[in-house]
Amino acid sequence: MMKRSLLLLCSFLLFTGCASTASQAETERYTYQSVDTSFVNPLIGYMQNAEETQPYTEMALVYIDLTWRELEPERGIYDWDTIAAKNQLDRWRSEGKHGVLRFVCDVPGEEAHRDIPDWLYDETGDGMDYDIDYGKGYCPNYANAVFRQEHHRTLQEIGRYFSENYGDFVAYVELGSLGHWGEWHVKYSAGLPFLPKTEIRKEYVEAYAKAFPKARLLSRRSYVEMPEGTGIYNDVTGDEEETERLLRELAEGGASHSMNEEYVLKPLHEIWKTAPVGGEFTSGLPMEEMLSQNMEKTWELIEATHPSFLGPKIPDVRAEDGGLSETARKNARRIQNRLGYRYRVSELQISNEDNEERLWTGVYKRLTGQEEAWRRYKQVAITLQNDGLAPMYFDWPVVLYLVKEDDFTGTKRYPIEGLKLTEISENQSATSAVQIPAEELEAENVALYIGIEDPETGEPAVQLAMDAPEVKRMYRLK
Known part of the structure; x- marks a missing residue:
């Protein structure tokens, strides 16, 4: 049994190594245009x-x-x-x-x-x-x-x-x-x-x-x-x-x-x-x-x-x-x-996960029976640009949402911890990424949205100066 598992492990590592090398170059890139629309945003x-x-x-x-x-x-x-x-x-x-x-x-x-x-x-x-x-x-x-x-x-x-x-x-x-x-x-x-x-x-x-x-x-x-x-x-x-x-x-x-x-x-x-x-x-x-x-x-x-x-x-x-x-x-x-901040997403990049430790840990657990299904992840990187005169002075969370079949009541949240609004000043940008399970991101009829939440209500509250479909202060990225 152990010999069979090791053989399977070696075969899998060889396969995933080749697949990983081939897919590293497969990065989806999306860019978004700014808009000059007038709107009123919180705190400014x-x-x-x-x-x-x-x-x-x-x-x-x-x-x-x-x-x-x-x-x-x-x-x-x-x-x-x-x-x-x-x-x-x-x-x-x-x-x-x-x-x-x-x-x-x-x-x-x-x-x-x-x-x-x-x-x-x-x-x-x-x-x-x-x-x-x-x-x-x-x-x-x-x-x-x-x-x-x-x-x-x-x-x-x-x-x-x-x-x-x-x-x-x-x-x-x-x-x-x-x-x-x-x-x-x-x-x-x-x-x-x-x-x-x-x-x-x-x-x-x-x-x-x-x-x-x-x-x-x-x-x-x-x-x-x-x-x-x-x-x-x-x-x-x-x-x-x-x-x-x-x-x-x-x-x-x-x-x-x-x-x-x-x-x-x-x-x-x-x-x-x-x-x-x-x-x-x-x-x-x-x-x-x-x-x-x-x-x-x-x-x-x-x-x-x-x-x-x-x-x-x-x-x-x-x-x-x-x-x-x-x-x-x-x-x-x-x-x-x-006046104040004017944030927008300038670029979205989706690539295969680059966290090798998590990748090989998942493989090992799957082959040794510790995990029923090995999960593949996508790295989703967001570049946030500020076209305003100043940053926001409160670190409201920037969140990605997965919305299935336009049902906004059951969205899955993925906070982007690395994006700190207080640190993105006039004409500056910052990029940070989160890991999302590939089967969720690539599922049929699933769309990716972004929003900035008011911590007091837990709801998206900021209008973004970008050309993208918007629903309840959430902006569709793909």
Whole structure:
């Protein structure tokens, strides 16, 4: 019996060796053309205030601006019901959108007011009421020990609420809390106090990191206390002078007058390759001007900063009442179409398995009776290209699907572990392969699809910029 098995083994090895040599050159190659179609994808693009009941553009993100005064009118009592209804949180979550959150303590306005709760003002009260060219408001003393303690406690409650009630809905958090509009600057030239020094600001940053462990954090500038991976939001997109100043800071570092410190900004060359860039269009220039006669410069600034999202100050692209010319609306859509990532499959290669260890192990098991049927595998290699301005900053899984007879309810999944979306930046590509049993891949009426899944739903959610049949965000490869 043993002699017969060895004879069969030798014969089989000779046969498979010849067959393997002959088939190594048999590689199927498929290429796919890119498309310039406009579409809205998760985690990128234009965004409007979450309070908008009728958004005037398609969007995948909503902006949530939360003041301390509205959140916690009494210490330890949070008005979440009002905030959830006002910002339509259930609606946006059910529609598959994500949130960009900013917590603020000072929003200049037309009337005298305070954006911190009265109980907190009573316990601190060492800030300054102001009436300046920004507007009227109250600038707290952010270095006050009581203020800091209460702030960090409240921030933890915000993180808890969103995590427990809305999962991963909040994808980005713009570090606010300090300064006018939470932008980490004050009008010190009008007599307002400087912001705290680095050591105290670091407390605020650490509180954010603790409260939102899954969200991507963004800062108004590249402050030295920001942890690795913190992005930037540019709230004056389209303003040449201010945006070029930001680019210089990212290249060289520097000082910040609002902190009255020499070295508070660290250089972060090509930050967009590893951390998100957001922001909104500047309020200092007419939208028509930025998107028509000055469009070339606007686009140049956007390309230089590589934003993934812009808002809530964005162009109204509605033809009927948006107030913009057709040229401006067209350019607004052009910008929207390039924000963030834009992935596509450029090539598919299918070849015989090159894993010799698995091949010979399978042969041995089959001939020694340890395995009923020897399985032959195909190596399926995918090249993924990014034509956008930035990568995705979340490693959503890239998955191959085998679909039989157009039955999408019983698909077989093959995740491509080697494709990391966070590592595929602008105009870059990456290739990785998975092993699929040949009898499954070559079965009659079986098609091969690809998709990028939202981990929260487990469903394909990203539109790919490629010329291929699409069903429920799955794209047919062969």
